[in-house]
Amino acid sequence: MKPPSIALIIGIGLILLGLLAFPGGVRAHEQETSVDWDVAYANVQVVAAPAYTYYATQTLPLTGGGTRTVIGQIGPTGYPTIAMNTGEYLVITWSFRYVGGAAVRGDLFWITRLGLDFATIGRYIDSGSGRQWIGSSSFELVPNTVYSATLVVRSIQPNFRHLHVGVSVQNVGNIPAAPTVSSIPPGGPTLYGVFTDANGPVVEPLAGVTIGNSPFSGTFLLLTPWPWAVAGFVGQVVLGFAFIGFMWWYARWETRRGAKT
DSSP states (O other): OOHHHHHHHHHHHHHHHHHHHOTTSOOOOOOOTTSOHHHHHTTEEEEEEEEEEEESSOEETTOSOOSEEEEOOOBTTBSOEEEEETTOEEEEEEEEEEOOSSOEEEEEEEEOSSSOSEEEEEEEEESSSOOEEOTTOOEEEOTTEEEEEEEEEEEOSOOEEEEEEEEEETTTEEEEOOOOOSSOOTTOOOOOOEEEEEESOOOOTTTTOEETTOTTTTTOOSSSOOHHHHHHHHHHHHHHHHHHHHHHHHHHHHHHHHHHO
16 A cells, blocks of 8 residues: 555544544543642632623623523533623632641632633632732632632633633642542542533623723723734744845855856
8 A cells, every 4th residue: 555545544544533532522621630639639628619600791890790600510411501602701709728738829710621712801819808809910828718719701712612710829730629529539529610602703802891990991902913013023024035035146146156266
């Protein structure tokens, strides 16, 4: 058999294997095998499972009420699914207790397999003194303290994806939200989470978002190319081709000069 035929058969085989391995197009990210769960449980214990509340619109600071809420816990038929449009919001609330031995810094995160399906619009933390906006900052984790976390995310791409949340602990790493179990199963516990089924065009993360006391409220664009960035890119391309053309001309000139001598 000719080598191209062998390569073609191998390629078709890999495609068929992918279709058989992922028949639904998306598989749930049910466990996180990269986490040392003994260490994770020694630092963070989830008190209340994440609740995912759907909002058609949202303003910042966080206001209003959502229209439906689901608990991000896997059931007999898998994770619950939230249908939504791109540009709409989920407010995710959950609680955890920090049980580490020393005060450190912490951070909130969400995760999907691709990581580009949502935009973080707001992050809040409450350690008992009221909900505080933390923006993009970290916050202090004090031993034996319960924290109520709130994440506001916006769907920006039309995808069917699973969505998990968690807390990052300084000197430990990222710990996804999961129930505390006495006997850790192989691969770790089943994570809390949901599926999101978003439809519509790709949207700007902050387009139309009202942000209190911000001069960029509703107008700050992240995905649309900025004019100066486009001009800079075009300028670099033009200069690059000009340099290549000059070097080509110089090489020919040197060749001709050498031939004359």
